[in-house]
Amino acid sequence: MDAPPLDFTGDAECLSLFVEHLRLKHGSQFNPAFASEISRIDPLPHQRIAVYHHMLKEDPLRFLLADDAGAGKTIMTGLCVREMLMRRRIRRVLIVPPAGLVGNWEQELRTLFRLRFRIVSGPDVRAGNPFSGPDGDLAIISVDTLLGESAFAALADPETAPYDLVVFDEAHKLSASAERGRVHKTQRYKLAEALAGCPPAAEYRALAWSARNLLLLTATPHMGKDSPYHHLWRLLDHRVFGAEEAFRKVSSASRARHFIRRTKEEMVDFDGRPIFRKRHCDTFGYDLTPGEDGERALYDRTTSYLLHTYNLASGNQQTARLAMGVFQRRLASSTWALLKSFERRIAKLGQVADDLEAGRVGLGDLQIAQGALTATYSADYFDEHDASDDLDDDGLREKSAEYEDSVLGAVVAVTAEELREEIRTLEDLSGHARRLVDSGHESKFERLREVMENPGHCGDKWLVFSEHRDTVEYIVERLEGLGYAGLVALIHGGMAWQEREEQVERFRDPAGARFLVATDAAGEGINLQFCRLMVNYDIPWNPARLEQRMGRIHRYGQKHDVRIVNLVSADTREGRVLQVLLKRLEAIRRELHSDKVFDVIGRLFENESLSEYMTGALSDEGELRSRARLEATLTEAVSGIGAQERKHYGSGGDVARRLPTMRDEIGRERYLHLLPAHVRRFVERACPLLGLRVRGNLDESFSLVPARSGALDPLLQGLETYPADARDRLRVRRPKENERCVWLHPGEPVFDSMGAEVVARCREDALRGAIFVDPRAGSPCLLHLGEIGVDEEAADENPPVRRTLSRELVVLRQDEDGAVSVEPLDAFAFLQNASHVAPGAAPLAPKAARFRTGAAARLAEEAERIAHERRAALEEELPERRRRVGVNFNLRLAELAKRRRTLSKDARAGPDQMDEVVQDQKELGEQRTLALRDLDAAPGRVVPGAVRFLAHALVLPPTGEDEKEAFDADVEKVAMTVATEWERSRGAEVMDVSTAPLAREAGLTDHPGFDLLAVDPRGEKRHIEVKGRAGRAEVWMEENEYRAACNLGREYWLYVVLDCATSAPALSRVRDPFAKLWAKETVRRRISAAEVLSAAEADEP
Secondary structure, three states: OOOOOOOOOOOOOHHHHHHHHHHHHHHHOOOOOOHHHHHOOOOOHHHHHHHHHHHOOOOOEEEEOOOOOOOHHHHHHHHHHHHHHHOOOOOOOEOOOOOHHHHHHHHHHHHHHHOOOOOHHHHHHHHHOOOHHHHHHHHEHHHHHHHHHHHHHHOOOOOOOOOOOOEOOOOOOOOOOEEEOEEEEEEEEEEHHHHHHHOOHHHHHOOOOOOOOEEEEOOOOOOOOHHHHHHHHHHHHHHHHHHHHHHHHHOHHHHOOOOEEEOOHHEEOOOOOOOOEEEEEEEEEEEOOOOOOOHHHHHHHHHHHHHHHHHHHOOOHHHHHHHHHHHHHHHHHHHHHHHHOOOOOOOHHHHHHHHHHOOOHHHHHHHHHHHHHHHOOOOOOOHHHHHHHHHHHOOOEHHHHHHHHHOOOOOOOOOHHHHHHHHHHHHHHHHHHHHHHOOOOHHHHHHHHHHHHHHHHHHOOEEEEEEOHHHHHOOOOOOOHHHHOEEEEOOOOOHHHHHHHHHHHHHOOOOOOOOHHHHHHHHOOOOOOOEEEEEOOOOOOOOHHHHHHOOOOOOOOOOOOOOEEEEEEEOHHHHHHHHOOOOHHHHHHHHHHHHHHHOHHHOOOOOOOOOHHHHHHHHHHHHHHHHHHHHHHHHHHHHHHHHHHHHHHHHOOOOOHHHHHHHHHHHHHHHHOOOOHHHHHHHHHHHHOOOOEEEOOOOOEEEEOOOOOOOOOOHHHOOOOOHHHHHOOEEEEOOOOOOOOOOOOOOOOHHHHHHHHHHHHHHHHHHHEEEOOOOOOOOEEEEOOOOEEOOOOOOOOOOEEEEEEEEEEEEEOOOOOOOEEEOHHHHHHEEEEEOOOOOOOOOOOOOOOOOOOOEEEEHHHHHHHHHHHHHHHOOOOOOOHOOOOOHHHHHHHHHHHHHHHHHHHHHHHHHHHHHHHHHHHHHHHHHHHHHHHHHHHHHHHEEEEEOOOEEEEEOOOOHHHHHHHHHHHHHHHHHHHHHHHHHHHHEEEEEEEEOHHHHHHHOOOOOOOOEEEEEEEOEEEHHHHHHHOOOOEEEEEEEHHHHHHHHHHEEEEEEEEEOOOOOOOEEEEEEEEHHHHHHHOOOOOEEEEHHHHOOOOOOOO
């Protein structure tokens, strides 16, 4: 669309509103921490450091965020994504977590950052391409769904635009490792390679693009082996970190550009207090009921059955061991879970026996089927996977349950007769278990009941975990039978994530459920800081799962010490082994005077399988061996954990040391805030233009109602993204936690819809230009608001394809002689409408079109200047980058040469292995050439982006008497003197910040919206706007003063000095003038002397 003529006939109010919209849209230019303003979080020190001092400083972002669990990596990611979106550094974002965390990611990004990510499921990718078009710009997909053929094909589709940022959560699951010179990569790792821009595996070469920005998240980047840790770094930059030795040689300063890790002990609030409360772990034993039909007898009989079955499986001990593990876990979990396992195995063995007897299968078929089962599950699923892996691709089934169901079909007998004999044994055991269930008594549940009904926990909320859905459903039924019907929430892997979220909200509601009973799979990813009591109804044999459970309630935001209750039977061999584990962990906690041991349980068993201790404990001798081994393992591992972490990660963060600097930084940021003042002002000015009226209080909650038919229609789509009871509760100030309302701000759909309507109606007026008065101006001038950018041309594309690196606003001032200078971004804030001036009579109007050509040239120069700065930074780093890339490739070639020599001496090595090494050497040489060529070309690919004008203003100096009086220099001097002397009389230190140089010297913006900054002996600050009048004329506030008064509230004071032309000037002081004088007004900023006197404070300071 052609630009309209620059004739200054545009509506001045429309132009001002349009500029205000642009200011908010580009909020990060005005406040570098703008995302923290428009998010429902107050970032903690370690979170601010990660996002604003590390991640955002890197362009491109290639980063490994490795803070301890519970540190808020989702929050840091959301803050970084929101900031990068606001800065136009990215447009498309793909988040790839494990299936169990997909719903949590969507919920936190939506509720805390108002980022509407689309969850992409298996059915979505089978139905079409969910990644193409605007609906795919912000997407979340589980890593295993993305590995599917349909999903990856959609990602590689030419219609799918490249993603600018890819985030991998639980990145340690992208595993690859080197063994004897050969690298073994999982499919997950190969997928990450393709998205990260590493040379892709053959099956992923269809992806023609890679993400410019990559963020890897994990609390456990180093899992006991150096090679997988190195391969995570390789994803960040394979050209520098490709060789393991090159990775080791990289300096700590270079690593710090890509990595940060802080432990829970380092994380403090802004007062230096630890943000994590203490954990208290209690292990409660219980006795199994005696007698022939008691629980003890069932345990002994089941154990005998397991030992007999294992000894019988001479040729298939691996599968038998897995089946034994299932029974052992479920035996320790609940009688109901054990009963269901018996019934399932009876059904499976019965089907096999029937097939053998009918001749439908033979022994060979049976052996093939069992071999396939062993191949599928070469190790215990629970050892190999933590809770985040448990949900399937669509998040509707628990893989752990599928594993148990499969291995319960493991056959160790070889004849139908032997199978029938085992079935009879199982039926006998099943009958015993059924009688116990029907009796209505379970010792473990009675112990749980005693704990929960302790008078000290009356009314408290409880989180109860079990590995097994059968046990979870049993606990729910028993609790409801005790009279807690309607007070028990349930989540398991058979629920859609939305249903799980509804159950969690029931539990979160203070008047809702008292108990939440969950499986590990369903519980992973939910944040329950409001609950402080947790029960492990059964103890996971994978310690990482125990760690994950505790992390649900022991995380930032928990306001109380946390109590963990473990229920373990001392009557069983497995229980006694678990008691050794739990009691030793508690002893270590006391020895270290820290509960850090609970955060490293998983790492204590990095090279050990706890399930081996349990299956080994079936006999008395095995129990003693397991207990002794466990004791030794824990003592040795804990003593080395600290040293290992320092070796791999360095000395850690420096959160506490940086607190004073950060407090000062946040103090200065207050003066940069755009919210709520700018949003409030935008809403009150936009409503009349859009045909809307405000019903209610803009400073509390309000609704928008149409003043003309259909005026509200453009906002309805945004409003409908909220619950019905929130749509009539709009706010411009940040809501309280869990408050149901629509908080208007940039990036929020209702506010963005208002902005889009303002742009549609006001763009032409802004380009035509309008006439204004600047009370501070001494001569006429033109102000031009433009947008400039910097782009990067993609390598090897013809014609060159560009991607945006940044977009920003620029204000240019053009004087009467045509000279152009760059002005502060708030230059438009001082302008007042001058509708009384005819465009044809205004100075400079006839020259405007010609002047615009000169301004356009300067705008292009600004774009080139910024692009040049980026190029210069790349060129400055180029020699060191080339050196590091050269070192990496030399070392990688040396690794391949060594492997080639080894293979040539190894008689067992086949020709395929040697051919593979030779091919790798050839490809590595080509990659080196390409990498160095790409580095050399990178600065030249940075070019100025498109430039355009957005608005023009013809600015005149004041002419009216009122305007002249308002800025009489002599009057202002008297007023400033009176106000300063008053503050000093009460012992305050006073800084004059009334001019741009003085404000900058004080660490403020050029025009902070007040004249004096006073700090009294108690440290209390007053931000004082001084108004002087020769007599008793009205005073009025400029836009920046009005907004500062809105944002600073009771810390903002209006000091009005009347009668400055007399020998007795009179001072009146108004605290929080916004609330007292303007809050209920929508336009007026003029105040009479009588109003000032009425609102003024008493004479006391």
